[in-house]
Amino acid sequence: MTKSTSPARRSPLYPALIITLICAVVAVAAWTATSSPVLGLNSTPTPTHGAYFAFAQIAKPTYTPSPTVIPPSPTEQSLQPTNTPESVVIAEIVSDSSSGYTAPNQNAVPSYSGNKYILVDISEQHMYVYEGDALVYSFVASTGMNNATRVGMFSVLDKIPSAYGATWNIWMPNWLGIYYSGHLENGIHALPILSNGATLWEGYLGVPISYGCVVLGTYESQLLYDWAEVGTPVEIQW
Secondary structure, eight states, X not given: OOOOOOOOOOOTHHHHHHHHHHHHHHHHHHXXXXXXXXXXXXXXXXXXXXXXXXXOOOOXXXXXXXXXXXXXXXXXXXXXXXXXXXXXXXOOEEEOGGGTOOOOOTTOOOOOOSOEEEEEETTTTEEEEEETTEXXXXXXXXXXXXXXXXXXXXXXXXXXXXXXXXXXXXXXXXXXXXEEETTEEEEEEESOBOTTSOBTTTTOTTSOOBSSSEXXXXXXHHHHHHHOOTTOEEEEEO
């Protein structure tokens, strides 16, 4: 009888060794791929956009203030009379010598039969001029400081083209005298003119600025002077 030969038995460790080798190859390949600079899988991305801001040295600008022009005060000391008594002084009126004017009797009230009427409202610093029931003119006005303008019913006593206030050395164009206080006359007139030709109280109309008179703008006073008549009633009220 012939004896048969059986095939050699394969060791059980062989498959495990094959699997281990495959895992090692995969691990080496993965490590190589992640660490390779060519693939760039482990590198930090570099931004491609520009910076949104930058620092710059800017010189601080210099500032030179402009001078501020302030109008003179209407109560400036240089315009005060040299011998002012405690009470408010009303300028003494001396007419323009070329006008041939003679001062009226202080106690005389001119007769008047017309329909013209002038109203001065101290609280409003305003003048209303009527002819009959019609309002002819409406002017911004200035009355006396410290309530120096008297209230009551008066009338136009005289008209002087250019009256002179001797107490302050000022000229008062378009003078309409309305009442006396002692030997001094109060009136309605334009903004006064100083001896140097400057206009006194310009820019202050609408507030009490005078020493008792009712002051109008130069143009407005000319209109009133031409319109008013001696004897025209003048009412001054609060």
